[in-house]
Amino acid sequence: MxxxxxxxxxxxxxxxxxxxxxxxxxxRLTTGDPxxxxxxxxxxxxxxxxxxxKLGLERPLVEQFVxxxxxxxxxxxxxxxxxKKTVAELIRDRLEPTAALAVCTILLAVVLAxxxxxxxxxxxxxxxxxxxxxxxxxGFSVPVFVIGYALIYLFAVELAWLPVQGYQRLAEGFWGFLxxxxxxxxxxxxxxxxxxxxxxxxxVLEVLGADHVRTARAKGLGNTTVLLRHVLRNAAVPIxxxxxxxxxxxxxxxxxxxxxxxxxxxxxxxxDAVLARDxxxxxxxxxxxxxxxxxxxxxxxLTYTFLDPxxxx
Amino acid sequence: MTxxxxxxxxxxxxxxxxxxxxxxxxxxAETTLKVVMHSDLKIVDPIWTTAYIVRNHGxxxxxxxxxxxxxxxxxxxxxxxxxxSADKLTYTMTLRDGLLWHDGKPVTAEDCVASIKRWAQKDxxxxxxxxxxxxxxxxxxxxxxxxxxEQTGLVLPALGKPSSNVPFMMxxxxxxxxxxxxxxxxxxxxxxxxxxxxWKPGDKAVYVKNAQYKPRSEPASGLAGGKxxxxxxxEWRAISDHQTAINALLAGEIDYIEAPPHDLLPVLKKxxxxxxxxxxxxxxxxxxxxxxxxKPFDNAKVRQAVMVAxxxxxxxxxxxxxxxxxxxxxxxxxxGSPNSSTKGMDGLLDSNFEKAxxxxxxxxxxxxxxxxMHSTDLAVLTNLAPVAKNLMEKAGFKVDMQSxxxxxxxxxxxxxxxxxQGGWHAFxxxxxxxxxxxxxxxxxxxxxxxxxxxxxxxxxxxESLRDQYARETNPAKLKAIAEAVQVRETQYPTYVWLxxxxxxxxxxxxxxxxxxxxxxxxxxxxxxxx
Numbered sequence: 001m002x003x004x005x006x007x008x009x010x011x012x013x014x015x016x017x018x019x020x021x022x023x024x025x026x027x028r029l030t031t032g033d034p035x036x037x038x039x040x041x042x043x044x045x046x047x048x049x050x051x052x053x054k055l056g057l058e059r060p061l062v063e064q065f066v067x068x069x070x071x072x073x074x075x076x077x078x079x080x081x082x083x084k085k086t087v088a089e090l091i092r093d094r095l096e097p098t099a100a101l102a103v104c105t106i107l108l109a110v111v112l113a114x115x116x117x118x119x120x121x122x123x124x125x126x127x128x129x130x131x132x133x134x135x136x137x138x139g140f141s142v143p144v145f146v147i148g149y150a151l152i153y154l155f156a157v158e159l160a161w162l163p164v165q166g167y168q169r170l171a172e173g174f175w176g177f178l179x180x181x182x183x184x185x186x187x188x189x190x191x192x193x194x195x196x197x198x199x200x201x202x203x204v205l206e207v208l209g210a211d212h213v214r215t216a217r218a219k220g221l222g223n224t225t226v227l228l229r230h231v232l233r234n235a236a237v238p239i240x241x242x243x244x245x246x247x248x249x250x251x252x253x254x255x256x257x258x259x260x261x262x263x264x265x266x267x268x269x270x271x272d273a274v275l276a277r278d279x280x281x282x283x284x285x286x287x288x289x290x291x292x293x294x295x296x297x298x299x300x301x302l303t304y305t306f307l308d309p310x311x312x313x
Numbered sequence: 314m315t316x317x318x319x320x321x322x323x324x325x326x327x328x329x330x331x332x333x334x335x336x337x338x339x340x341x342a343e344t345t346l347k348v349v350m351h352s353d354l355k356i357v358d359p360i361w362t363t364a365y366i367v368r369n370h371g372x373x374x375x376x377x378x379x380x381x382x383x384x385x386x387x388x389x390x391x392x393x394x395x396x397x398s399a400d401k402l403t404y405t406m407t408l409r410d411g412l413l414w415h416d417g418k419p420v421t422a423e424d425c426v427a428s429i430k431r432w433a434q435k436d437x438x439x440x441x442x443x444x445x446x447x448x449x450x451x452x453x454x455x456x457x458x459x460x461x462x463e464q465t466g467l468v469l470p471a472l473g474k475p476s477s478n479v480p481f482m483m484x485x486x487x488x489x490x491x492x493x494x495x496x497x498x499x500x501x502x503x504x505x506x507x508x509x510x511x512w513k514p515g516d517k518a519v520y521v522k523n524a525q526y527k528p529r530s531e532p533a534s535g536l537a538g539g540k541x542x543x544x545x546x547x548e549w550r551a552i553s554d555h556q557t558a559i560n561a562l563l564a565g566e567i568d569y570i571e572a573p574p575h576d577l578l579p580v581l582k583k584x585x586x587x588x589x590x591x592x593x594x595x596x597x598x599x600x601x602x603x604x605x606x607x608k609p610f611d612n613a614k615v616r617q618a619v620m621v622a623x624x625x626x627x628x629x630x631x632x633x634x635x636x637x638x639x640x641x642x643x644x645x646x647x648x649g650s651p652n653s654s655t656k657g658m659d660g661l662l663d664s665n666f667e668k669a670x671x672x673x674x675x676x677x678x679x680x681x682x683x684x685x686m687h688s689t690d691l692a693v694l695t696n697l698a699p700v701a702k703n704l705m706e707k708a709g710f711k712v713d714m715q716s717x718x719x720x721x722x723x724x725x726x727x728x729x730x731x732x733x734q735g736g737w738h739a740f741x742x743x744x745x746x747x748x749x750x751x752x753x754x755x756x757x758x759x760x761x762x763x764x765x766x767x768x769x770x771x772x773x774x775x776e777s778l779r780d781q782y783a784r785e786t787n788p789a790k791l792k793a794i795a796e797a798v799q800v801r802e803t804q805y806p807t808y809v810w811l812x813x814x815x816x817x818x819x820x821x822x823x824x825x826x827x828x829x830x831x832x833x834x835x836x837x838x839x840x841x842x843x
Contacts, residue, residue: 031717031721031724031725032718032720032721032723032724033723033724033727036720036723036724036726036727037720037723037724038356038361038362039362039363044437044764044765044766045727045763045766045767045769046764047435048727050493051493054493054494082355082356082514083355083514084356084357084495084497085514090514093513093516094515149556152557152560153560156560156564157560157563157564160564163564163566164557164560164561164564164566165552165557165560165561165566166550166561166566167516259553259554260554260557261557262550262551262552262553262554262557262558262561264513264515264516264517264551268515268553269515271553272353272355272514272515272553275718275720276355276720277720277724
């Protein structure tokens, strides 16, 4: 098992390298010039050129790449073109809001989606099933920002129960922290609930027809016990897989949700950095996202062994 | 029994203390003004960049030697007294008493001279001013001289320049930073202190009241007069989504939005807790910029055809819509400013398509498609290019409108490549009126060929007029030269001015004292009920 984990961690190196090269090239091939953006609207061509030299953007692409890789190997993400801060500092500042939003969203999604999916499967063909699946289709179809604006209008502007925007660090008080996460997490969880509920339903339905479930029922076990002890555990592997794969969905959703709710997280940082062509920041954040994604998938793979003892690495 | 008495006495004492504490006047609560600016503060050196958000940051923490008041007149700000020698070649300036940097050290003439030098390396008006300057001499800790090689009327307007780059004063150790590098020490002498430790780009920038600041005794007027701070703390919150910012204002989570989009103003007007204030009476001006290096816009007749084909109303209606927030103004220098005039504008900007077609024929236009860059992500610009395309096509142009985000446009406009190979023919933008009050500061009038702004117009006559303007000191003659510049612009167009527009600030009803000025400032503002 340990060998497997080490091999998987080593396997992230080529993945991250490919991502690094792609991100580096894509950014340079995209139109836009950070020097022109930094210089401002009234700047002359000469001023823009001076800033380009200062940022090292006049150097050949290969030279820029080698310099960047050299820094990355030393753990130096460089300095943002715009923020007068190191990229590491920027990421550290933004990590907590994004992590809090992601964790709350996943918790909320799992707590809602798994029971809904099981319920829909257990009541297959009834109105309960149709309502759950209908809501699932709706949740999957409505864009995140529309859900966000609708929730803000209802719960923050009209009812004034929750704040419209912003983020409060956990260290500054739990309720302030939580109340600012309720609407963003709910917004982001909608699509995730839809996805997990559908997969849970399909997976549970498949297991419900299995021999061991029939045996359990024949032994006289109650419906709830059968569902929780014999069905759900065997249906868990696809559910856990989709939760892991859904992290990519979550990363995309975080970008939109953080913008709508004014949360100063990594999603907002990514958008700002892309719009400003802040190459060092975009490169570092995307690399971070790719490492997180790979690690979560590793975690998912390892979880299989606990859920299904037949799986061995 | 004794212990019961002791407990009772303790309870009584505690109760009395509680009552006293309750009855005592409460400590004054800190007043925090929560603001959403037009963009996030990412760069903090107002000399390094011309971005307006950084200029506004500059007005928070730095002070200026001179400032422009509400009437457009330049008034002393940090300077207490100044005089000009009889031969009009030496300005002697003495700083007023009580000026301190945020670290408590006194502001000196040496600091000011270093600051002027750094600013003048970057700013076009500063560069022009310095071309007349023989030397800057420190006389004593509070006095310095500007010795000129020849007479110019530029010194005070340049030092009192209201918009980017503003000559903000910095300590010598900071001002000695090469102009090509960003400063990292944010010590100023202005009415607010920047809290570097609380600055989180993408989240907020925080300023606290500078308790040591000594405002001038005159009332605030424009950017001049007494900068009296009436709040303890100002937080610039980075809310990039307009709708969220509006919702936050309606919910009372923020107090002030600097630039609410025009299409959301009706929502704000309906709410009784919000008011809209015209904080920039001169407003802004739309402009259509030609690339004079690219055929057919290298031909003045073809550029004139555009000027004849356009009319301001179509543009302003398409973008602003509400006539309360725009003004038709045929003057190239903004209506309401000293150099405003309509001289030479008869028959122009009236959408006379027949005349435009005749000019195109005269100019030998061969049907080359005009690459018009269309910015799609800034609400105040998005609808301009489609209107331009429509009017130009009616005049007989072929137009290839290419849509892109503003930052792509910003990068592309710096390219001199032919339009078919990644270059461009034209784009539309907007100027803050305070930036274009005269032929020296108006960037698009600069026709100095390679050193001019993107578009690179090259015209000796325009440059000669700009030089004359720089040398002249008589206000009447200055206006006459400005008019001559405008007339020359109609013969050798470097851009087309497309009317003025205004954007109110939106504030909660509890906010008072917003000072109308060409840059957003926060002195004078009170927050009631806090």
